[in-house]
Amino acid sequence: xSTGQEVLVRVENVEKTFRRGSEEVHVLSGMNxxxxxxxxxxxxxxxxxxxxxxxxLIGGLDRTTTGSVKxxxxxxxxxxxxxxxxxxxxxxxxxxxxxxxxxxxNAERNVELPLLLTHLSRAQRxxxxxxxxxxxxxxxxxxHYPRTLSGGEQQRVGIARAIVTDPTLLLCxxxxxxxxxxxxxxxxxxxxxxxxxxxxTIVMVTHDPHASxxxxxxxxxxxxxxxxxxxx
Amino acid sequence: MKFLSxxxxxxxxxxxxxxxxxxxxxxxxxxxxLLSAIKESFSAGVELAxxxxxxxxxxxxxxxxxxxxxxxxMERVEGVAAVTxxxxxxxIYQDEPxxxxxxxxxxxxxxxxxxxxxxxPAEQKEAWLKTRTGVIVGRxxxxxxxxxxxxxxxxxxxxxxxxxxxxxxxxxxxIYDGEKKGTDTSGFYFRHDYFDEGRAQGEGxxxxxxxxxxxxxQAAATAAAIDAEFANSPYETKAEPEGAFIQGFAQxxxxxxxxxxxxxxxxxxxxxxxxGNTMAQxxxxxTEEIGVLKSMGFTNELVLALVLAESCLIAAVGGLSxxxxxxxxxxxxxxxxxxxxxxxxxxxxxxxxxxxxxALGLVAGIFPAIQAMRLQIAVAxxxxx
Ligand SMILES: Nc1ncnc2c1ncn2[C@@H]1O[C@H](COP(=O)(O)OP(=O)(O)OP(=O)(O)O)[C@@H](O)[C@H]1O
Ligand SMILES: [Mg+2]
Numbered sequence: 001x002s003t004g005q006e007v008l009v010r011v012e013n014v015e016k017t018f019r020r021g022s023e024e025v026h027v028l029s030g031m032n033x034x035x036x037x038x039x040x041x042x043x044x045x046x047x048x049x050x051x052x053x054x055x056x057l058i059g060g061l062d063r064t065t066t067g068s069v070k071x072x073x074x075x076x077x078x079x080x081x082x083x084x085x086x087x088x089x090x091x092x093x094x095x096x097x098x099x100x101x102x103x104x105x106n107a108e109r110n111v112e113l114p115l116l117l118t119h120l121s122r123a124q125r126x127x128x129x130x131x132x133x134x135x136x137x138x139x140x141x142x143x144h145y146p147r148t149l150s151g152g153e154q155q156r157v158g159i160a161r162a163i164v165t166d167p168t169l170l171l172c173x174x175x176x177x178x179x180x181x182x183x184x185x186x187x188x189x190x191x192x193x194x195x196x197x198x199x200x201t202i203v204m205v206t207h208d209p210h211a212s213x214x215x216x217x218x219x220x221x222x223x224x225x226x227x228x229x230x231x232x
Numbered sequence: 233m234k235f236l237s238x239x240x241x242x243x244x245x246x247x248x249x250x251x252x253x254x255x256x257x258x259x260x261x262x263x264x265x266l267l268s269a270i271k272e273s274f275s276a277g278v279e280l281a282x283x284x285x286x287x288x289x290x291x292x293x294x295x296x297x298x299x300x301x302x303x304x305x306m307e308r309v310e311g312v313a314a315v316t317x318x319x320x321x322x323x324i325y326q327d328e329p330x331x332x333x334x335x336x337x338x339x340x341x342x343x344x345x346x347x348x349x350x351x352x353p354a355e356q357k358e359a360w361l362k363t364r365t366g367v368i369v370g371r372x373x374x375x376x377x378x379x380x381x382x383x384x385x386x387x388x389x390x391x392x393x394x395x396x397x398x399x400x401x402x403x404x405x406x407i408y409d410g411e412k413k414g415t416d417t418s419g420f421y422f423r424h425d426y427f428d429e430g431r432a433q434g435e436g437x438x439x440x441x442x443x444x445x446x447x448x449x450q451a452a453a454t455a456a457a458i459d460a461e462f463a464n465s466p467y468e469t470k471a472e473p474e475g476a477f478i479q480g481f482a483q484x485x486x487x488x489x490x491x492x493x494x495x496x497x498x499x500x501x502x503x504x505x506x507x508g509n510t511m512a513q514x515x516x517x518x519t520e521e522i523g524v525l526k527s528m529g530f531t532n533e534l535v536l537a538l539v540l541a542e543s544c545l546i547a548a549v550g551g552l553s554x555x556x557x558x559x560x561x562x563x564x565x566x567x568x569x570x571x572x573x574x575x576x577x578x579x580x581x582x583x584x585x586x587x588x589x590x591a592l593g594l595v596a597g598i599f600p601a602i603q604a605m606r607l608q609i610a611v612a613x614x615x616x617x
Binding site: 052053062087089094100109114116 | 526
């Protein structure tokens with residue numbers, strides 16, 4: 001499925017500046033990052049260093065101030081809002097720290113949400129949802145509402161929702177940040193399996209060295225720059 | 233369609249708020265239905281008025297009478313096709329003012345010819361012509377008092393006492409229907425000859441004339457010719473088209489249409505704020521969720537449509553149930569026959585109601601929807617951080 005060699009994500013000379021009133025906040029300055037296809041990359045760094053910002057740029061949720069983000073052969077920084085939305089629907093799945101499930105929908109309908117944007121029939125959608133729930137080991141909770149699920153279970157539903165469209169790229173922002181060690185480990189094993197067995201390319205933001213150990217590579221973000229070594 | 237269940241699930245989240253909003257919409261549209269029926273009742277006469285009929289009354293006031301001898305002179309006026317007269321009798325039934333209905337002595341044959349919209353079976357007409365004390369009553373009135381043909385109805389009149397101060401008694405010989413839905417069938421018409429002979433005073437006086445003209449285009453000219461005929465007499469007249477006459481009559485109570493429109497505007501403005509507020513709250517508390525939907529690839533336009541659909545759905549459930557209830561209530565019958573001669577909800581008001589429901593849903597939802605559409609994903613998602 002993946003060669004493990006070709007570059008899937010290429011971030012080049014990216015700057016990201018936020019405006020807070022009259023003040024400008026330079027979060028990323030001249031950032032470069034290549035993520036080969038099939039990699040499980042852990043992104044670490046102190047709070048406020050711009051990890052979420054970088055993840056958002058890679059996932060097409062936000063736009064660079066300057067510089068380019070290229071995924072496969074497509075330049076995200078050159079797409080219109082509508083093209084970006086279509087691109088996200090096809091190519092990327094997000095996993096959030098606080099799961100961000102729709103409380104009004106049960107597990108299977110949460111997982112189904114991204115499929116509503118496809119042309120799949122109801123029966124086909126149902127089949128995809130079942131498969132995704134099986135992958136995360138939660139078929140038996142399909143009819144449960146988020147408030148009746150544990151944090152770990154909710155995060156699995158979140159992962160099922162992220163993989164149900166079979167995207168190439170999974171972006172996880174502190175997926176274990178809200179979980180105890182045991183549930184966190186289960187989630188990490190799940191991500192590892194998705195990476196190794198299904199060839200998903202994963203970028204995971206984390207504060208937890210324990211979590212980054214599961215990744216194939218770890219990079220550190222500090223003062224707008226990336227490094228391969230943990231800064232002192 | 234697949235998105236509709238998503239919209240519906242969202243609605244069910246704040247059940248209390250959603251139901252209260254729907255309830256306010258429901259009440260507003262019940263009010264809309266009822267007030268429309270009332271408005272219709274005041275304007276139906278005007279709309280259904282014969283374009284080829286004039287009403288000729290005393291120039292000074294409707295309550296002053298005219299001589300019966302005017303009939304022959306009026307018939308000779310250029311452009312006049314037929315003439316008949318009526319008199320305000322103000323009959324009181326069972327000594328109860330709340331039993332009020334309009335009662336008038338008329339000339340049977342000319343009257344029925346003048347008002348073809350009153351449909352009376354031929355044999356009942358025969359019976360009326362044969363029975364001096366005969367009266368024909370409208371279907372609505374008959375149903376109101378549960379009258380049948382053959383019933384005897386005694387009435388007192390404060391304006392026209394009977395010789396010897398007895399009650400007037402009438403025998404119901406016919407029940408007429410309306411040709412159209414809005415036709416007034418609450419009348420009580422009895423014979424003028426019986427009335428003229430029995431009244432204690434005022435013999436030879438009548439209330440007003442109904443005049444059929446040959447050419448509706450010439451209504452103004454014919455009316456002027458009639459007034460000219462009686463100018464400078466002790467009984468000067470005022471002739472006007474029937475529609476204008478009915479309108480003038482209704483306006484004695486006030487400009488009902490304008491009052492009702494004002495009330496409804498206030499109600500709808502309030503309901504717009506209520507619904508708009510509900511939607512604004514819904515969007516505000518779902519900021520993150522909207523961000524998540526967009527992160528999955530929901531486009532800004534789709535998010536806009538989902539919010540609009542939600543507010544239209546609220547409006548539809550609340551508003552249409554209100555319209556339905558109003559319709560049921562109105563179909564059940566006239567709650568105030570003393571005041572409203574006809575009471576029904578014309579279809580075009582239902583159409584307007586449905587249009588209002590949709591408009592309300594769209595207008596109430598548009599600002600929250602635009603807000604949701606413009607929401608930046610990264611900003612929306614930061615809210616939980
Ligand atoms: N929309 C925004 N407007 C203004 N400033 C922003 C915005 N988004 C992020 N920032 C700022 O950019 C910096 C980086 O934020 P980011 O959320 O990327 O950090 P992070 O590394 O993910 O932190 P954490 O570990 O706490 O999640 C912070 O100083 C933050 O305040
Ligand atoms: Mg972050």
